[in-house]
Every structure is written in C-alpha cells, then in structure tokens.
Amino acid sequence: MNAVIYHNPNCGTSRNTLAMLRHVGIEPEVIDYLAHPPSRARLIELIGAAGLSVRDAIRQKGTPYDALGLGDPALSDDALLDAMLAHPILINRPFVQTALGTRLCRPSEVVLEILPPMTRPFIKEDGEVVDAGQRS
Structure with missing residues (x-):
C-alpha cells in the first residue's frame, strides 16, 4: 500500500504515526511539510479528504496563531489558508493519505482507520500500547 505523511520530525505524534x-x-x-509545504490546492485537497474545515486543520499550540489574530471567527477560509501557507507551522500534523483514506492523525491512533490491521502490538514513544484487537 502506498502512503504519504506530512511529517514534522520534532513532533512526537508525527513520529508515532510514521512508526505505525x-x-x-x-x-x-x-514530506517534511515545514521545509516543503504543500501547495494551496494540495492543502485544500488534504483538508477536504480528511473531512475537516480549514479552521480544524490549523495548529494553535507553538505557532503564531494568536499573534496573527487567527482566532477571529470572521476570517475567511482563504485568509486562514494564506496564513497556513505563509507559516507552515500552522498546518496541523500529521496528515496521512493512503488508499483507504486521508486523516489528520491527532491522536496518532487515528492512522489505524486507514491502515491494514496490525497483527502485533505497537508501543508508542509515551508508552501507550496500541493493540490490533482493540481497533474498532
């Protein structure tokens, strides 16, 4: 199965998702999206395929979200996308796309929805166990 992950190697959730x-x-x-951000069209495609709104795809923690006034509910999707493309750290992570779908994998276990079943346990960096038998 082919897959693409928009990855930040400094993010534990992104590292866990890649490991899964x-x-x-x-x-x-x-794709290290901080070094190689997606195009506007690709970002719109990822957000839509994941079933999210543009606002749902914005990361607030550790970003210039507040400084840029992005919490203003009157801001259009276009304005939010402009900010995300100008400051890729605002793109929430990790987005993963496989033949089974596209997901924003927060928490990392969300990736299990678009992967073949795990046949053996997986231990995350923070020690939590993901058991193939616990998938729904």
Whole structure:
C-alpha cells in the first residue's frame, strides 16, 4: 500500500504515526511539510479528504496563531489558508493519505482507520500500547 505523511520530525505524534505506518509494513513518502509545504490546492485537497474545515486543520499550540489574530471567527477560509501557507507551522500534523483514506492523525491512533490491521502490538514513544484487537 502506498502512503504519504506530512511529517514534522520534532513532533512526537508525527513520529508515532510514521512508526505505525512502518509497523504495518508501509514505507510512506515522507514530506517534511515545514521545509516543503504543500501547495494551496494540495492543502485544500488534504483538508477536504480528511473531512475537516480549514479552521480544524490549523495548529494553535507553538505557532503564531494568536499573534496573527487567527482566532477571529470572521476570517475567511482563504485568509486562514494564506496564513497556513505563509507559516507552515500552522498546518496541523500529521496528515496521512493512503488508499483507504486521508486523516489528520491527532491522536496518532487515528492512522489505524486507514491502515491494514496490525497483527502485533505497537508501543508508542509515551508508552501507550496500541493493540490490533482493540481497533474498532
């Protein structure tokens, strides 16, 4: 199965998601979205395919979200997308796309919805266990 992950190597959730992809035998295309942000069209495609609003796809923690006044509910999707493209750290992470769908994988276990079943347990960086038998 092919997969793409929009990855931030400094993010534990992103690292765990990448590790889960590899755990089930998928070597994804890894895109460091901070160094190589998606185009506007690709970002819109990812957000839509994940079933999110543009606002749902914005990261607030550790970003210039407040300084840029992005909490203003009157801001249009276009204005929010402009900010995300100008400051890629505002793009929430990690987005993963496989043949089974696209998800914003927060928490990292969300990736299980678009992966083949795990056949053995997986231990995350923070020690939580993801058991294939607990998937819904």
